[in-house]
Amino acid sequence: MTDFAATRAMFHLPEGVIYLDGNSLGPLPRAAAARVAAAVTDEWGEMLIRGWNAAGWIDMPARVGDRIARLIGAPPGSVVMGDTLSIKVYQALASALELVPDRRIILSDTGNFPSDLYMADGLCRTLGRGYRVQTVAPEAVEDAIGPDTAVVMLTEVDYRTGRMHDMARLTAAAHAAGALTVWDLAHSAGAIPVDLAGTGADFAVGCSYKYLNSGPGGPAFIYVAPTWAEVARPALSGWLGHEAPFAFAPDYRPARGIERMRVGTPPILQLAALDAAMDVWDIADIRDVRARSIELSQAFLAAVEAACPDLSLVSPRDPARRGSQVSFAHPEGYAIMQALIARGVIGDFRAPDILRFGFAPLYLGPDEVRRAAAILAEIMQHRLWDRPEFKRRARVT
Numbered sequence: 054m055t056d057f058a059a060t061r062a063m064f065h066l067p068e069g070v071i072y073l074d075g076n077s078l079g080p081l082p083r084a085a086a087a088r089v090a091a092a093v094t095d096e097w098g099e100m101l102i103r104g105w106n107a108a109g110w111i112d113m114p115a116r117v118g119d120r121i122a123r124l125i126g127a128p129p130g131s132v133v134m135g136d137t138l139s140i141k142v143y144q145a146l147a148s149a150l151e152l153v154p155d156r157r158i159i160l161s162d163t164g165n166f167p168s169d170l171y172m173a174d175g176l177c178r179t180l181g182r183g184y185r186v187q188t189v190a191p192e193a194v195e196d197a198i199g200p201d202t203a204v205v206m207l208t209e210v211d212y213r214t215g216r217m218h219d220m221a222r223l224t225a226a227a228h229a230a231g232a233l234t235v236w237d238l239a240h241s242a243g244a245i246p247v248d249l250a251g252t253g254a255d256f257a258v259g260c261s262y263k264y265l266n267s268g269p270g271g272p273a274f275i276y277v278a279p280t281w282a283e284v285a286r287p288a289l290s291g292w293l294g295h296e297a298p299f300a301f302a303p304d305y306r307p308a309r310g311i312e313r314m315r316v317g318t319p320p321i322l323q324l325a326a327l328d329a330a331m332d333v334w335d336i337a338d339i340r341d342v343r344a345r346s347i348e349l350s351q352a353f354l355a356a357v358e359a360a361c362p363d364l365s366l367v368s369p370r371d372p373a374r375r376g377s378q379v380s381f382a383h384p385e386g387y388a389i390m391q392a393l394i395a396r397g398v399i400g401d402f403r404a405p406d407i408l409r410f411g412f413a414p415l416y417l418g419p420d421e422v423r424r425a426a427a428i429l430a431e432i433m434q435h436r437l438w439d440r441p442e443f444k445r446r447a448r449v450t
């Protein structure tokens with residue numbers, strides 16, 4: 054059984070803050086500060102260019118990728134780090150489409166994160182030739198898979214509501230119809246058990262700065278199923294995905310396996326932070342994390358519903374059908390969230406009216422969840438949100 058007091062001790066959280074936004078940006082792992090400092094002074098500072106070999110920088114994208122692979126049910130050598138998630142969505146999608154050359158439709162759902170849909174749309178415009186994105190309601194995806202569906206591209210856990218797709222079922226349905234799958238694990242990796250190999254997913258991508266705590270701008274990951282690893286052609290054919298980057302050959306030849314999904318120079322300082330952040334998984338079991346996250350989110354949900362009748366739950370009530378977050382809607386959601394943040398309870402707001410609360414048991418306990426619900430109740434009962442300073446919108450919500 055995971056010792057959550059021990060995992061909590063591995064994170065720095067500011068005094069007086071109850072952090073319910075680790076689904077958007079994880080907090081600082083204490084080891085990351087020291088590790089990044091060492092990478093800056095001992096590696097960059099002292100080794101200079103020699104760090105690529107001497108400090109193993111060149112191998113970091115695959116080495117750290119293997120640590121994430123263990124969390125998402127992927128075999129060693131099937132995950133690599135680099136770029137941002139939006140780029141990785143594009144890359145996975147482009148590779149998947151090439152593997153199903155006679156079909157033209159990317160099927161997704163209307164709840165998907167806008168960047169995923171924007172990237173898919175941009176790719177279709179570049180490809181021309183009748184490629185298009187089709188979006189349907191999340192519940193209608195399975196029935197919408199058809200003979201012209203090339204790729205089913207879904208985010209497993211909805212960023213707004215926390216609603217969870219059945220990855221195994223939809224992957225099987227896509228395969229039965231001759232389509233491939235691209236799964237976005239942005240709100241899954243580090244939050245819920247994922248079994249990429251078991252479900253037969255073809256491609257998967259995700260970010261590391263949410264439940265994996267790599268810090269702002271931390272690199273994304275990409276998974277390619279072993280079936281496709283040697284045949285998928287990377288549309289973003291950068292030099293570090295070349296078979297022999299330092300041969301500086303005029304023609305592109307993809308590297309063996311997952312290495313071909315690398316593009317350019319990896320962000321070494323962010324990878325150092327992520328590598329340190331992954332240490333917590335040496336003592337934490339994702340199944341324990343999931344069980345505890347359900348306890349915490351159910352307790353929060355019950356307390357908020359009992360005390361705040363004006364907030365309407367927009368997440369699935371059944372915890373088995375949602376990821377590690379709970380969301381409520383209210384027309385004044387933005388102001389309510391600002392009032393909460395002013396009292397030290399940090400969640401976030403998603404347009405048009407959603408208050409979003411993430412539960413990350415690695416550093417969040419039942420007492421904090423109870424206190425957060427009590428503060429929210431006070432804000433609602435006394436309309437403490439109804440002040441001009443809470444209604445001024447910042448650029449980032």
Ligand SMILES: *Cc1c(COP(=O)(O)O)cnc(C)c1O
Pocket residue numbers: 137138139140165166168169208212237239240260273
């Ligand atoms: C967080 C998130 C992103 C963000 O993409 P970046 O390129 O890292 O900014 C994309 N897609 C989904 C589903 C997300 O949850």
